[in-house]
Amino acid sequence: MSSKSNKNKDEDALIEMMRAQLGSPSRHAVLGMGDDAAILAPPSAGHEILITTDLLVEGTHFKLEWSSPYQAGWKAMAASVSDIAAMGGRPTYAVVSIGVRARNRANFIRGMYDGIKAAAERYRVAVVGGDTVRSDRTVINVTMLGEAATGAAVRRCFAKPGDYIYVTGVCGDSAAGFEILSRKEKKTDIRNEIELIRRHLAPEPVPEAGIAAAASGAAAAMMDLSDGLAIDLPRMMKSSSCGAIVRTGDIPVSKELVRYCRKNEKDPLDFALRGGEDFNLLIAARPALAEILEAAVEGAGVSAHRIGEVTDTAVGIMLQNGDGKLFPYKADSFKHF
Secondary structure (H helix, E strand, C coil), X not given: CCHHHHHHHHHHHHHHHHHHHHCCCCCCEEECECECCCEECCCCCCEEEEEEEEEEEECCCECCCCCCHHHHHHHHHHHHHHHHXXXXXXXXXXXXXXXXXXCCCHHHHXXXXXXXXXXXXXXXXXXXXXXXXXXXXXXXXXXEEEEEECCCCCCCCCCCCCCEEEEECCCCHXXXXXXXXXXXXXXXXCHHHHHHHHHHHCCCCCHHHHHHHHHHCCEEEEEEECCCHHHHHHHHHHXXXXXXEEEXXXXXXXXXXXXXXXXXXXXXXXXXXXXXXXXXXXXEECHHHHHXXXXXXXXXXXXXXXXXXXXXXXXXXXXXXXXXXXXXXXXXXXXXX
């Protein structure tokens, strides 16, 4: 048998394994995985389609020295779910393509698809297709579709001076987890830091919060915090042609992050501002509707924290400390590996 025939046979076997693991689509796909293309029913009446894609590359977005194939698969799905949620949409379908080394065994690939399946079930996403290729490193690409009511998707560009700025959840945990995993000292005791590590390896976006914020009519602008406040807030303000003042004492941080920073003589604010991959929501809301926004988000099971206000562009983006003093906002982005 030729090497090309063997390659085709291996690819067919992988596709069959994927189909067996992921099962039939739970949503109303006319045709799911197994043909040249999936066939999807049009969105329900009064809805628009959202689409996003994320590419995760080994050595850039995850390391298999500390991240299991399951966790890599989960994280790839979670990143796309967060993008759909940040526009107030509900994730619906996904197409997942992976590249793996020739030496990777079937159980490695099976573990990755176990993580993809678990995230798909958690977020009610139907995986309807994908592809597999040989690669010199592991890569995972997720293209995800979602739905939002017609005209209701929340964009980044409609914040106005005077709007209140909110974040959901807490900031900086994923970055701290990344730092812990990156330590060169292999004998470091991490038993008290497991939660920070978990939040980096297996993030859990809450699409219900984005859906609730959009449905409330109170979110003027919204995006996900994938790269951290220090880069994502300037993105929103640039899109809206505005500036902002952020009160450092109001940025929410977890007790686990505070404990870690106290132990290691670090500043929680640095993680909270510059840490990426928390996959929370950044929201601008009209002051008159602020209480409605808070109630909607918290009704979805997520905390909403007001951290500042939108200003005109002359102010730029500034931080305000507890004494009321303003100082420049350094937009250092989250850096992957």
